[in-house]
Amino acid sequence: MRKVLMKGNEAIGEAAIRAGCLNYFAYPITPQSEVAEYLSKRMPEVNGVFLQGESEVAVGYMIFGAAACGARVMTTSSSPGISLMSEAISYIAGAECPAVFVNIMRGGPGLGGILPSQADYLQATKGGGHGDYRLLVMAPASVQEAVEMVMQAFPLAEKYRNPIMILGDGLIGQMMEPVVFPDDLKTEPGNKNDWATNGMDFRGSDKRNLVRSLYLDPEVLNAQNLKLKAKYEQMKREEIRYESYKTDTDYQVLIVSYGTMSRVCKTAIDNLLEEGIRVALIRPQTLFPFPEAAIRQAASAKSCRVVMSIEMSMGQMLEDVDRSVQGRLPVEWYGKCGGDVPTPEEVADSVKSFLQKYSKE
Amino acid sequence: MGKTFHKPEALSDAQTHYCPGCTHGVIHRLVAEVIDELQIRRRTVGIAPVGCAVLAYNYFTFDFQEAAHGRAPAMATGIKRVRPDLMVFTYQGDGDLASIGMGEIIHAANRGEKFTTIFVNNAVYGMTGGQMAPTTMPNQRTTTSPFGRNVADVGMPIKVAELLAALQTPAYISRQTAIKPKYIVKAKKAIKKAFEYQLAGKCFSFVEVVSTCPTNWGMTALEAVNWAENTLLPYYPLGDVKTPE
Numbered sequence A: 001m002r003k004v005l006m007k008g009n010e011a012i013g014e015a016a017i018r019a020g021c022l023n024y025f026a027y028p029i030t031p032q033s034e035v036a037e038y039l040s041k042r043m044p045e046v047n048g049v050f051l052q053g054e055s056e057v058a059v060g061y062m063i064f065g066a067a068a069c070g071a072r073v074m075t076t077s078s079s080p081g082i083s084l085m086s087e088a089i090s091y092i093a094g095a096e097c098p099a100v101f102v103n104i105m106r107g108g109p110g111l112g113g114i115l116p117s118q119a120d121y122l123q124a125t126k127g128g129g130h131g132d133y134r135l136l137v138m139a140p141a142s143v144q145e146a147v148e149m150v151m152q153a154f155p156l157a158e159k160y161r162n163p164i165m166i167l168g169d170g171l172i173g174q175m176m177e178p179v180v181f182p183d184d185l186k187t188e189p190g191n192k193n194d195w196a197t198n199g200m201d202f203r204g205s206d207k208r209n210l211v212r213s214l215y216l217d218p219e220v221l222n223a224q225n226l227k228l229k230a231k232y233e234q235m236k237r238e239e240i241r242y243e244s245y246k247t248d249t250d251y252q253v254l255i256v257s258y259g260t261m262s263r264v265c266k267t268a269i270d271n272l273l274e275e276g277i278r279v280a281l282i283r284p285q286t287l288f289p290f291p292e293a294a295i296r297q298a299a300s301a302k303s304c305r306v307v308m309s310i311e312m313s314m315g316q317m318l319e320d321v322d323r324s325v326q327g328r329l330p331v332e333w334y335g336k337c338g339g340d341v342p343t344p345e346e347v348a349d350s351v352k353s354f355l356q357k358y359s360k361e
Numbered sequence B: 001m002g003k004t005f006h007k008p009e010a011l012s013d014a015q016t017h018y019c020p021g022c023t024h025g026v027i028h029r030l031v032a033e034v035i036d037e038l039q040i041r042r043r044t045v046g047i048a049p050v051g052c053a054v055l056a057y058n059y060f061t062f063d064f065q066e067a068a069h070g071r072a073p074a075m076a077t078g079i080k081r082v083r084p085d086l087m088v089f090t091y092q093g094d095g096d097l098a099s100i101g102m103g104e105i106i107h108a109a110n111r112g113e114k115f116t117t118i119f120v121n122n123a124v125y126g127m128t129g130g131q132m133a134p135t136t137m138p139n140q141r142t143t144t145s146p147f148g149r150n151v152a153d154v155g156m157p158i159k160v161a162e163l164l165a166a167l168q169t170p171a172y173i174s175r176q177t178a179i180k181p182k183y184i185v186k187a188k189k190a191i192k193k194a195f196e197y198q199l200a201g202k203c204f205s206f207v208e209v210v211s212t213c214p215t216n217w218g219m220t221a222l223e224a225v226n227w228a229e230n231t232l233l234p235y236y237p238l239g240d241v242k243t244p245e
């Protein structure tokens, strides 16, 4: 396969097409508008659907309507837009339809800023919309990985009949990197006729299908929620992904970091090693399900003094890291979330100060 | 003698949950008859609103989706864009369509989405217990306008059919009522025309149906019909407001 140089946002759009997703609805917002611009040209070339909706609220329901028909469908947005889509995401999860949402995060709260951020961690992993639902959340650290995750997201959404979120920071969308596209995805699951409102004639059935999230009987609603919970438990068993870096050393500090931030951490780790300070990294590639066991195990290393959650948010992932470590070691946070990505030097300084603090004790 | 009356195939056997004297049931039946007559049941997808008709899918025998409050036109857009061969209609109340969902219906109509909307205007929020709607009449008492709708405070009731007809995009826009047999016959004709425009892939089609909510109006079924005829119809005139040609 040929290597091409592409901007993250355009690569994400192209990846959707190659995954067989020919239906895209969106509303412009920085820093991801290039996805819509790219697909407004590309979709007509492949006889696909491109529509610019009137708001992210409407786009969320265009996605719902299309997904409920069994169509592969995607939207992309950034933080404030994802807040508006969260109502629809809750309904889609409740109604068990597959769909892919990409959030190229910018700073918040409110209008925040347009520069990279990871401040929607809790929104993505803990809900965002109302009710007991979860999204399978994948966090790419490069344009290549963004492409791969987008292409993997559609079969995963269909496997679980649940929305999937690709959570990238603004840099993933904006930077240009070489990409090799995986083989086109040609297959679709054969079970769509069991549930999709794709028309009785179309599926050759006398049974009508109903897509809904309303269950007025408390026992039935409870059963539905248990069914959803079972899916999320299955995700925890089958879909956890992470990368380990330098975990085969006698590391003194364990960093947990994802996305662009994890790349800076790797540079810092390499630089620190030259000074004789040994640091390891666990990079969650799925944020839900979260690699709890891997982090717990890594935090059990005898040489390790402290675990750090390094994130472009004010200690959101820290809660999950803390939960994973289960009191085995102190857990600390470092990060920034105004739009500047912390430098390797800043990360190294923070690592050194915490190492000093906990080496004394 | 042959069979003179039968239940449309598009209508299920479920017992209605609507109150006595409510016109939701009549409108369901008209939609079902039209779907039967056009023989489109097996390729139709309906979209239920949030409102008293949230369970509308219990009464029909074809595919249905259930929307969030006001968002049915966006869902219908999603369906029609990816599956133009399906026949799609939204069924929405006045709180659903003219208040929380006003943005969605205006933009769907303006894009000329090729689906049909049945808009049930009963001048009140039925399901939540009779609160004021954007269509509530001046001085009409509701649970959130206990002294009557004060138009100096909250403005005049919205004439949705006329509002949508003002858009420059071609569309079929009609207002009918289901309160008396003579009107019901005409309402059915308009609903059929609306579906026919969709079938021909012609334009967005919209039928507002002036309706009753005796329960929340605090009236008997008969009083409700008379109040609708004497109070609502003069403000909400019947007939086609716009045709696509």
Ligand SMILES: Cc1ncc(C[n+]2csc(CCOP(=O)(O)OP(=O)(O)O)c2C)c(N)n1
Pocket (backbone or CB within 6 Å): B050, B051, B052, B053, B069, B092, B093, B094, B095, B096, B097, B120, B122, B124, B125, B126, B127, B128, B133
């Ligand atoms: C987002 C949201 N807000 C509020 C509600 C509560 N709610 C349910 S039905 C309804 C009003 C329905 O009135 P209308 O659309 O006129 O339908 P009717 O019952 O009169 O047929 C409201 C406000 C809701 N379900 N969702």
Ligand code: SF4
Pocket (backbone or CB within 6 Å): B017, B018, B019, B021, B022, B023, B024, B052, B122, B126, B127, B212, B213, B214, B215, B216
């Ligand atoms: S509350 Fe009103 S709109 Fe709802 S079913 Fe009863 S009469 Fe009909």
Ligand SMILES: [Mg+2]
Pocket (backbone or CB within 6 Å): B051, B093, B094, B095, B120, B121, B122, B123, B124, B125, B126, B133
């Ligand atoms: Mg109403």
